[in-house]
Amino acid sequence: MKEFIKTIKDYAVLLNKCSTWHNSKDILAPIITEANTELAADCYIYEFYCYISIIVDLMNKYEIRFKEGKGAFKYKFPQAAANKAGKPMFLAQKNGQTQFQICAGTKINGLIDSEENHPDISFQLPSASDNPTHNDLIIIIDAKFSEQEGSLPKTEVYKFGMIIDLFELRGLPKDKIKFHKYEGFSANCLITNGKAYSDPSNIQLLQKYAMKEIEKFYPSNTYNIIG
């Protein structure tokens, strides 16, 4: 019983420390209500895990440089979608020449003025400015977290298809991104830790919108690419 008491006390102290951000009052798992169901899938922690995983993979094929942000954003990434200016990002280079920019949660102006969007990860041309438009995009990736590890909802897949269309990304990418282990990610991708929406035997919808689904993407898991 003595060991039980010690373990449960130690565990509670650590759980208390972990469940609120260490140096702020933000709670780690914001509550999900009917009014903010999107919050459930748009988890910045998962998005950042996907972003860093991809950066590390690209290191095998490119020289990766870090571009600092400004002020509070010097080494800190925005916790929610934001404008590109002053935010940190990574650059993929070859022989000192930037091949493309890899941005997290950046606002992109689309074909239709009112329809801006913030893909979780965007691959942008080296010439892309701080106010990028769809013309600066190579491919986009969205990350969707599912606590229940369920399937991607139909609405998410359709929405992503619509964004691809609004960004005019249904054709061949403007550049070929060379991945290493993640070969097959070089397309517009919807990544999830849960399951894909599409059946691997019927990928017509994914082909129509030039997209792929990557399922079960989570630490220590084996992921599948569909599309």
Next chain:
Amino acid sequence: MSALAINTQYVDILPINNQSFSQKGFEGSFAINSALDQLLIKENDEIIIASPFQKDLIFISEGIIAKVNSINPIPPTQELITKRKLDGLPPPKETFSHNFKIKITKELETNNLLSDLEYSIKSVYRFNNPIVHFQQQFRSLSKQDYDTIVHGWVYAARTTFGKLINAIPRQNKLEFMLQAMDHFSTVDFRDIALDEGVVFLYNYIDRRILSRGRLLVATNKLIKDHLSDIIPSEEIGFFNPKTKQTNNLNLQASAFEDLFQLENKSNIIKFIKKSISEDSQLEQRFLQIFKNETWPIDLSI
């Protein structure tokens, strides 16, 4: 009163022999000051000596009231009489010093901190600061609570549930309660067994909090292992434009690493289940004691 706890922060225990009140065989005396001329403390009542210990309370020894020595009236001081008069208040009444002789019969050594027993003592319900229940010269104890303390008996299911639920932020506690109400079709949890509650709670924590922790640990490792040449890995994190809070990834991931290490060492949920089932007789005893009690969730923490 058949049992009471005496807090040495408010009561001086004076030795008659040369022993300490933590030792078996100690004999000594103490006095309680009260506005009452009669206290319900009798000869042969069982006593527990408790003392503050860091931010906790330690139950040091058990014994008995060997004798009710005397009750001495204490007239109010002249200073107090004058002060009350100046304040326009009625004159103060006399108080009483109740003197007792005690004998210590046993030193307490097992699970004898209040933080060990807070979820096993029925009269404790302020889990944000359980010591308040003992912050007085003495308090009466039910026979059941007295036995729990002197034996260091722990209600494993309730302790697990309480320690875990009261460790998470209030927002998550409320969310958990709503989900549990829905899951168990109840509004007050009284009829739902605590060990079922523990499993549901652990699943909630795993799904909502630990799943994010695993991501933080993995991301931090990727940064440390691969990117530390190009970025100061310990500085990386998030900035929340809404709250203007800066959240450091490395610090949070380190805390989760410690948590997962503890989980791996003990396989926490199996370990808890084993501890709960280990002494089923004791759990049955506590089930009876806490029969009509709801789950120990303190929303003030």
